[in-house]
Amino acid sequence: MAKRPSVYPYVWRLPLLIWQGLFFIGPLCLMVAMSFWLVRNYRMEPDFVFKNWDRMLSRGFFWDAYWVTFLRATLAATLASLLAFPASFALAFRTSETVRRWAIFFLIVPFFTSYLVRIYAWQVLLAGNGPLNAILGLVGLGPFTMLSTGFGAMVGYMTLVLPLVVILQTFSLAAIDRNLIEAARNLGANPRATLFQVIIPAAKVGLIIGFIFAFILTFGEFVSPFYLGGSNPPTLSILIVDTTKSGQQWPRAAVVAVIMIVTLFLAAFAAVAAAYRRRS
Amino acid sequence: MTASDPLVEFRSVKKSYGTFEAVKGLDLTIGRGEFVAIMGPSGCGKTTTLRMLAGLEAPTAGTIRIDGREMNDVAVHERDTPLVWQSLALFPFLNVKENVEFGLKMRGIGAQERSDRAMLWLDRMGLKGFETRPIDALSGGQRQRVALARSLVTEPEMLLLDEPLSALDAHLVIRMQGVLTKLQKELGITFVYVTHSQSEAFAMADRVVIMGQGEIAQIGKPQEIFRAPQNRFVAEFVGRNNILSGEVAGGAITIDGVTCPLPGAPDGAAEIVVAADRMTIHADDPGKGALPADFVSEEFAGTGIICYFEGPSGEELKAQVSEAQLAELAPEPGRRFWLSWAPEAAHSLTA
Numbered sequence: 285m286a287k288r289p290s291v292y293p294y295v296w297r298l299p300l301l302i303w304q305g306l307f308f309i310g311p312l313c314l315m316v317a318m319s320f321w322l323v324r325n326y327r328m329e330p331d332f333v334f335k336n337w338d339r340m341l342s343r344g345f346f347w348d349a350y351w352v353t354f355l356r357a358t359l360a361a362t363l364a365s366l367l368a369f370p371a372s373f374a375l376a377f378r379t380s381e382t383v384r385r386w387a388i389f390f391l392i393v394p395f396f397t398s399y400l401v402r403i404y405a406w407q408v409l410l411a412g413n414g415p416l417n418a419i420l421g422l423v424g425l426g427p428f429t430m431l432s433t434g435f436g437a438m439v440g441y442m443t444l445v446l447p448l449v450v451i452l453q454t455f456s457l458a459a460i461d462r463n464l465i466e467a468a469r470n471l472g473a474n475p476r477a478t479l480f481q482v483i484i485p486a487a488k489v490g491l492i493i494g495f496i497f498a499f500i501l502t503f504g505e506f507v508s509p510f511y512l513g514g515s516n517p518p519t520l521s522i523l524i525v526d527t528t529k530s531g532q533q534w535p536r537a538a539v540v541a542v543i544m545i546v547t548l549f550l551a552a553f554a555a556v557a558a559a560y561r562r563r564s
Numbered sequence: 565m566t567a568s569d570p571l572v573e574f575r576s577v578k579k580s581y582g583t584f585e586a587v588k589g590l591d592l593t594i595g596r597g598e599f600v601a602i603m604g605p606s607g608c609g610k611t612t613t614l615r616m617l618a619g620l621e622a623p624t625a626g627t628i629r630i631d632g633r634e635m636n637d638v639a640v641h642e643r644d645t646p647l648v649w650q651s652l653a654l655f656p657f658l659n660v661k662e663n664v665e666f667g668l669k670m671r672g673i674g675a676q677e678r679s680d681r682a683m684l685w686l687d688r689m690g691l692k693g694f695e696t697r698p699i700d701a702l703s704g705g706q707r708q709r710v711a712l713a714r715s716l717v718t719e720p721e722m723l724l725l726d727e728p729l730s731a732l733d734a735h736l737v738i739r740m741q742g743v744l745t746k747l748q749k750e751l752g753i754t755f756v757y758v759t760h761s762q763s764e765a766f767a768m769a770d771r772v773v774i775m776g777q778g779e780i781a782q783i784g785k786p787q788e789i790f791r792a793p794q795n796r797f798v799a800e801f802v803g804r805n806n807i808l809s810g811e812v813a814g815g816a817i818t819i820d821g822v823t824c825p826l827p828g829a830p831d832g833a834a835e836i837v838v839a840a841d842r843m844t845i846h847a848d849d850p851g852k853g854a855l856p857a858d859f860v861s862e863e864f865a866g867t868g869i870i871c872y873f874e875g876p877s878g879e880e881l882k883a884q885v886s887e888a889q890l891a892e893l894a895p896e897p898g899r900r901f902w903l904s905w906a907p908e909a910a911h912s913l914t915a
Contacts, residue, residue: 466620467653469640471714472670478641481666485657 312545319538326532336535346523346540353503353519354547356434360441361498364449365491367442372453373483376460388454391447402443403511410436410512432514440508445498452497456490457483489559496555500548520544571596571722571754572617577626579612586612588778589626596721599748599755601769603762605801609778610758614724617756618645631721641670646715647724650731652707654699660710661686661695667718685713705736712747722754729764741767762802766790774798792911793837799913804840804870806881807913808855809833817910820876824853825907835913840870842909843883845893846902854902857881859895871895873903 322331340346375384394402409416410430417427430436460483468482484491502508506521515522520540527537572594579587587609594600602610615621616628619640628635635643646667654663664682673681686695689709699707708728715723725744729737745768748755759765765772766786774781774789774797782789782798793799799807810819812834817826826836846854857873860880869890873881883903885893895901 461651461653463649463651463653464655466640467647467649467655468666468670470618470620470645470647471667472641472644472718473666474641474670477670481670482655485655488657 315538315541318535319542321535321538323532323535328532328534336533336539340536340539345518349518349520349523350543352517353521353544356437356441356509356519357499357503357505360438360445360502361495363438364442364445364498365453365495368446368449368453368494369491372450372457375450375454376457384454384458388451391451394443394447399444400507403440403507406436406439406443406512407431410439431512432516434513437509437513440512441498441502441505444505444508445501448501449494449498452490452494453487456487456493459490460486492555492559496552499551499555503548503551504544569596570594571598571631572756573627573629574613575627575629577613577616577623577628579609579616579621580624585778587616587623590778590780592773592780592783594722594754594756597752597754599745599757599768599770600773601757601759601765601771602773602775603759603765603801604775604781605760607777608775610760610775611726613775614647614726614756614758618647618724619643620647644718644720645722645724646718646720647726648711648715648728650727652711652728654707654711654714656699658699659695660691660697660699660702663699663710664713664717666714671718681717682713685717689713704732705740708732708740709743712743716747716751720753722756723748725755725757727759727761730759730761737764744768774801776801791839794914796835796913799837804865804882804884806838806840806843807835808838808875808879809835819855822853822855822876824905824910826910826912827907829912836910837913838905838910840882841868841884842905843881843903844905845871845883845885845889846904847893849902850904854904855881857901857903859897859899859901861897862890862895873901 317330318328319336320332320334322329322333322335375387379387408414411417412427412429412431416430420426420428430439464482464486465478468478473481504521505519506525509515509519510522513519518526520543524537524540527533527540570593572592574590574592577587577590578585590609590613592613602613604610612621616623617630619635619638623636630643630645655666658666661679661682664685665678668678668681683692683695686692689712691706691709691713694702694706694710699710702710711728729740732740741764744755744757748768755768757765757769766789769786771783772786772789773783776797781801782794784792789798790802793802793805796807799805808817808819810817811832812818812826812829813831815825815827815829816823817829817834817836826834849856855875857875860872860874863870863872865884868884868886871883871885871890871893873883875881881903893901
């Protein structure tokens with residue numbers, strides 16, 4: 285009896301495909317198309333002109349915003365990976381299964397509250413006459429300007445990504461075959477060499493995934509640079525908001541958005557390629 | 565085996581995990597160039613003993629000396645006691661040659677010398693041409709040889725092996741046994757080999773240490789362990805043994821009313837062990853010194869056939885016969901036979 289192709293699995297896959305088609309591929313195509321449209325008398329008209337692209341790419345302010353966004357996201361991903369690593373290492377290797385389970389739970393708890401609420405809380409804490417400066421004042425330091433600075437934005441980025449990076453790193457470190465670590469020590473590797481020659485290479489995929497998640501999330505972030513970073517210099521997300529507000533320039537905003545998506549695709553591809561690169 | 569200048573010395577070594585005592589006061593010396601197998605059922609403390617030797621576990625009490633040096637406070641990476649893991653623990657993110665070079669790299673040996681020495685060992689293990697392969701592109705036997713090369717490349721005085729063959733196919737086990745024995749003879753270094761497999765231990769080791777419940781049950785040459793088990797635990801662990809209880813009086817033992825000579829044994833209750841291949845099966849009662857036994861079943865055991873019987877008080881009795889002998893006896897379940905043994909085949913157990 286010939287095997288009939290089963291419809292069953294497709295039924296379960298269909299909702300996701302429809303969802304992705306309607307709300308990802310569709311808007312993406314629309315956005316790319318829109319970047320070639322024109323705005324006349326504050327109204328968009330479908331067209332096929334390169335004016336928006338030419339306009340945005342030839343402007344210094346666009347490239348300034350691009351590099352600020354790119355470098356900040358790179359810095360945030362690096363910082364988050366480095367800050368998370370000791371904690372992840374301790375959770376993976378120095379704590380019991382029970383402690384690790386509770387720690388993972390408490391790392392998820394921050395996501396219970398809206399990110400925006402947490403950023404407002406930081407606004408209060410980091411204010412010029414806020415509690416943090418008051419405490420620093422007690423030991424004769426400050427007051428420091430922390431709001432509307434790159435530092436402020438970075439605090440916001442860490443609030444967003446640090447728990448996630450710790451979780452990803454912890455899982456990848458905890459999954460390392462303990463025999464590999466013992467084998468390294470047995471073959472004469474001191475603790476430092478064991479870390480760099482065995483533990484980090486063995487957890488490479490998870491560490492890179494953690495980094496690239498932090499990069500992607502902070503690259504498109506609007507809240508932190510706006511409320512804690514003071515929009516100055518503007519990031520690409522702030523630039524998009526500004527562009528749509530000034531003269532209904534949705535097509536120009538679409539140009540920025542398309543460039544952001546292309547950048548993230550390239551970054552994600554590079555990261556996955558690096559993570560799964562085979563050694564010859 | 566120079567007893568005056570041993571390579572390894574365990575002195576009253578204990579290891580406990582909480583209230584559980586994994587190793588209870590171990591005394592053991594291992595000579596230079598010796599192939600020692602530590603054997604026992606799971607949970608007997610054999611792997612813990614090996615791991616303490618490598619420094620992967622710290623003894624709770626007692627001292628371990630290697631080459632006369634007390635090792636209790638020496639870190640794992642400062643020892644030269646390479647171990648071959650059951651899982652092999654090869655680094656999946658390094659290729660074959662990088663795996664072999666690892667130990668040399670950790671000792672700060674230059675790239676050129678590292679490469680030369682690694683190539684020498686890959687060649688020796690028959691892995692020439694595989695140096696740039698990733699580990700997961702190798703067969704089980706090839707991985708085994710990479711693990712051996714990786715451990716031996718630093719030319720250690722001893723090699724520790726933790727059930728390295730238990731994951732291999734049967735035909736490969738025999739081949740690797742040959743590889744290991746030859747290697748140990750050629751290198752002249754000490755091998756400490758932990759296994760639960762009797763055939764591996766008896767086939768390769770100069771000396772076998774039998775462990776049970778954290779203690780050494782017997783140490784001896786394979787033949788001694790097999791022919792002269794000192795206690796019930798060893799006799800049962802080795803298998804193919806008949807363990808018989810009786811009363812000794814005047815150089816003879818009475819078992820279930822049957823009296824057999826047991827020269828030199830002190831009077832009183834005693835247990836004796838007779839190997840299955842030393843038992844003679846009689847179809848008719850030979851008159852004296854033979855235990856009546858009812859046939860139960862037979863089992864083909866490669867080197868012969870083990871016949872199982874039920875003795876007078878329900879005990880299991882075993883006798884090994886050849887195929888021709890079996891055909892001649894033509895046993896059927898329930899049929900009565902008589903088992904006897906030569907006095908010198910009986911061996912008294914001490915505990």
